[in-house]
Amino acid sequence: MSEQSAKFGTPAKVPAWVNLALIPFVNLMAAFFISGIVIFIVGDNPFQALEVLVYGAFGYADAIGYTLYYTTNFIFTGLAVAIAFHCGLFNIGAEGQALMSGLGVGLAALYLDFLPFWLVIPIAIFAAALFGAFWAAVPGYLQAKRGSHIVITTIMFNFIAASIMTYMLVEILIAPGGQSPESREFEAVTWLPFFHDFLPIPETPLNISFIFALLLSAAFYYFVWHTRWGYEIRVVGQNETAAKYAGISPAKNIVLAMFISGALAGFVGVNEVLGVHHRLILDFTGGFGFVGIAVALMGRNHPVGIFIAALLFGALYQGGSELAFEMKSINREMVIVIQGLIILFSGALEHMFRPKIEAFFKRKSTTQVAEA
């Protein structure tokens, strides 16, 4: 075979940064553009809105703290959805897994608070991961062994988790004499340190869970791309027939990937319950599990991308509440509209601009070859 034949028919390369940065950026801009039109229609200045949004997210120390606190949750759920994606699974249940992890944290913190902090905190974190992992592994097992579709079962498990939490908080864990469905406040020994406890910054909910998020991101990268277990999960996700041919058990890896996924989602419980609220409340998950799907999609299931996407959504959460507060015609719902548009453009319509952009770069790369 000649040199020419090796080239003939092989697809042209699109530079990596186009895939990783340009296309997500274009999607994001499209979402902002449509959001701008919506804001203009309801009678506000879209540019002013953008300014408020950015200032509200990054403009001052408190804002940054809040933004990073939300970011922490999105990193956890983004990683959770991503590991399942690598195994070819669509985990819609991060929300329910996060909720169950709160129960794990709550039980540990409420009943083991006689232990010293260096024992009770690790136990509570372990309980969070384990509860989340269990809640994901059951649908995983049903998918692997019984063929029950993971999307359906994880959605159902979200509802079951919400019902269990309500029952537990109304009937069992409710604070003695309390009127609302929440537990008593945990003993201070179980609280995770806030950043403002040891850094000279204003008081924000940002706690050391953020450090956990960064460590888990690094561990995620190592596990998925540099261990044989990650390799097996990726083989199963990309080509189940090849996995069977190679002697890799799809069933085992599906359960394993979901177990890890749930454990990662479980860290939302650590951040929220152990880090911020210090009591078990209803609905502390606040939709983080669902937004995690968009985070993973935008972040291309890679920890670096997930961090950036999580930061974006963290900024939207924080800047968005500022926006709702500052601008007269924009309320909380309008902020959700903007988030929805971003999810729409970077998730559902992810590939809308791709063919055009790729064609542009492919043509460019061939002319370069031709010139050279």
Place this chain on the structure above:
Amino acid sequence: MTTESPALELRRVNKWFGPVHANKDISLSVNRGTIHGIIGENGAGKSTLMSIVYGFYQADEGEILINGQTCHIDNPQASIEAGIGMVHQHFMLVDTFTVLENIILGVEGGARLGEGLAKARLELARLEKEYSLEVDVDALVGDLPVGLRQRVEILKALYRGAEILILDEPTGVLTPQEADHLFRILNTLRDQGKTVILITHKLREIMAITDNVSVMRRGEMVAHVGTNETSREHLAELMVGRSVLLQVEKSEAQPGNALMNVVGINFIDADGVKRLKDINLEIKAGEILGIAGVSGNGQSELLEILGGTVTPTSGSILYKGEDITKSDKFNARDLRKIGLGHVPEDRHRAGLVLPFTAHENTILGYHDAAEYNRGTTLDKAAMIETCESHIEKFDIRPPNPNLKASGFSGGNQQKLVLAREMEQNPDVLLVGQPTRGVDIGAIEFIHKQLIQMRDAGKAILMVSVEIEEVMSLSDRIAVMFDGFIVGELDAKDATETKLGLMMAGIQDDADPSSAKNKEVAE
């Protein structure tokens, strides 16, 4: 040359896919009432060209003329109206519809089906008589054998008034006898004035049936010749661009002990269909055992079972005398560890993970071997090193261990898989379709490697639907039909006719007249 204008003429047709120039300045002229072959390796641009003629793609430059008239074919509908019919490699039929319903699909002629069906029935009776294309129009397509389904596709095209019939790799799924029958039909069509374009990569068919042949290589038309002015060797050379060895050179086999014994294997699949029926085989060291058969007669299941991916319903497999079916070692991972290599039939579905890089594919199935792991970490350097040695030894191009598997051509992908399995130095090698979708140059290389392995005293079991390949490579041949091994014979005694009859389910010693009856009964 006749004075009348050609049935189909292409003038300087160009087609790009992004930067890929799939068809370069193609000119082609097909005379009415001829069978015109278009031959070329996989990826030479044959299918693209025909898709342009059929309106699936539009040419970026160039003209299509039908009967001397410029035609704008921008969708298949326009192509059908221009009198072009296409029989695809993979049939476009609805299994749960009858033949009649399939044929009128899309040309029902009005809201009420009754009238259309009645009209079609009459018209079909005429067509069947005219072209001797017998088929039961009320049979469900799903119940028909492959050869007849193809006939339905041809009828479908004729019913739509096709004057030019394009057949894309029509014999891939047929036994030699069925292929011969198809050729008889094509001859009749030609004699009735139809024009037939036959796309294939099989030299035998080109020589057997075409009047003229055009050769494509790397997107270009490199030659137009009259079939009687050329030879197989010449065509092969034109296709590849250099002279190739069509015959495999090999010495006499020196069979040793049986390394693998298959004893009474039965297999019932998830749908309750019995796929394998009492299979007995002996795979000996220093010998290539070829399994011939039309695809879908149990070869795939047999290969999967021997490879340890599927557990047989009953029966046992002895590996070096030890019954492995009963042990917990009976899975693909552990069988590899005791020296069983396995090149699967379908490299895209099973042999490779296409989005993975070449070096990641190099360890597929061997990823937990000590040489690729340092503690918990996969040793990327070791993976790349092994991959590079494979690339060098098997001449894989482009020589880039970081390229995704999907970026290699079919032949090079196959070499990636072969290198992985052969370089582990297995004692028994299972090979499915070693050269499917592989260009002629690479076929030669792969065959040589297999012979070398055999001569090194390894036991090789090869499944192939290419009867020529089975005959030239094997030392012993077993033929499968409907889940049975219908017979086993020495490669020296095998002829194409003999194997063809066995592939159709007829025993070696059965008399030929009953063979014909059986074929018709199907």
